[in-house]
Amino acid sequence: MATQHQVKTRQFSTHIDIPAEKRAELIEMLNQSLADTLDLYTQVKQAHWNVKGTDFYQLHILFDEIAGEVEPFVDLLAERATLLGGYATGTARMAAENSALPEYPTEAVEGLQHLNALIERFGLYCGRIRQAIDDSDHLGDPSTADLYTEISRVVDKRLWFLEAHVQKLV
Ligand SMILES: [Fe+2]
Structure with missing residues (x-):
């Protein structure tokens, strides 16, 4: 069986005009984002399913809306990796192994605990996506940079939706 490194660095022939x-x-970066995004998506669903308290209904709905916006990015990132001649590493196990996000806190019960857990993870994720915009630009792939910009706009906005529940004047 191929090692994880051999699988991750597997490349297929392509006529796309970006040097191998x-x-x-780019493929490594996209697979990293694929893992982060799958992890984030399932963590938002985890919050959607398990939130309790007086704000249950609005948070249950909000978390599902957010998950629904994050989920399509999984497919877009995976397909960007494969169209560049790469191999997408997108099973739940691969994502769990590769994700840079911390695991979701199982202690979270009340709405505020879920909000804080998601704010921390969205903050991290938004930063990683912003970095990926720059990195794809430097690697000479404006289309990947554009995909990351699209993701960035959505997740920055969703970070605001989460943070607005707890924001204080500084
Ligand atoms: Fe649901």
Whole structure:
């Protein structure tokens, strides 16, 4: 069986006009984001299912709306990796192994605990996506940068929706 590194760096022939070394870096970055995004998506669903308290209904609905916006990015990132000649590493196990996000806190019960857990994770995720915009630009792939920009706009906005529940004047 191929090692994880061999699987991750697998490349297929393509006529796309981005040099193989740059594509390798782009594919690695996209697979990293794929893992982060699958993890984030399931964590938002976890909050959707398990939230309790007086704000249950509005948070239950909000978390599902957010999950519904994050989920399509999983497919877009995976397909960007494969169209660049790469191999998408997108099973739940692969995502769990590769994700840079902390695991969801099982102690979270009340709405505020779920909000704080998601705010922390969205903050991290938004930063990683913003970095990926720059990195794809430097690797000479404006289309990947554009995909990351699209994701960035959505998740920044959703971070605001989460944070507005707890924001204080500074
Ligand atoms: Fe549901």
